[in-house]
Amino acid sequence: MDTSIYDAMRHADLVVGHHESDLYVRDTRLARKLLEELRARGVKFTVIPFVSETGEGPCLEIPYAYAPFWERRGKTS
Numbered sequence: 350m351d352t353s354i355y356d357a358m359r360h361a362d363l364v365v366g367h368h369e370s371d372l373y374v375r376d377t378r379l380a381r382k383l384l385e386e387l388r389a390r391g392v393k394f395t396v397i398p399f400v401s402e403t404g405e406g407p408c409l410e411i412p413y414a415y416a417p418f419w420e421r422r423g424k425t426s
Contacts (some may be wrong), residue, residue, distance in 0.1 A: 354394060355416035357383045365405045371409035376407035384409075 355372055358364050361383060367408075373395040374380050376398060384396060397410040 352387075353416050354384070354387060354392065354411055357387065363390070363407055365401065366403075370413045370415050370418040372411045373405075374409050374411065375405055376409045376414040380409060385412075387423075403419040 350368045352354070352360075352407055358372065358374045358380065363377065363380050363383075364372065365375055366373040384394075386401055388415070394414060395412055397412070399408055400406065
């Protein structure tokens with residue numbers, strides 16, 4: 350089974366939060382490397398950089414990538 354964006358980021362301890370289905374992760378070299386690897390495997394996603402207002406520093410928003418939101422709705426991919 351393929352690893353989701355959420356699982357990859359969670360296992361790397363990069364998740365800082367979410368809003369509904371949008372995933373927020375720390376913007377690090379590791380996060381960007383994981384995203385590059387996922388993209389190379391054909392996973393499609395958008396990344397929006399931002400600076401956290403709650404102390405996490407530079408972060409990335411990945412819309413629709415917070416898997417637990419979709420699991421609760423019964424729409425896992």
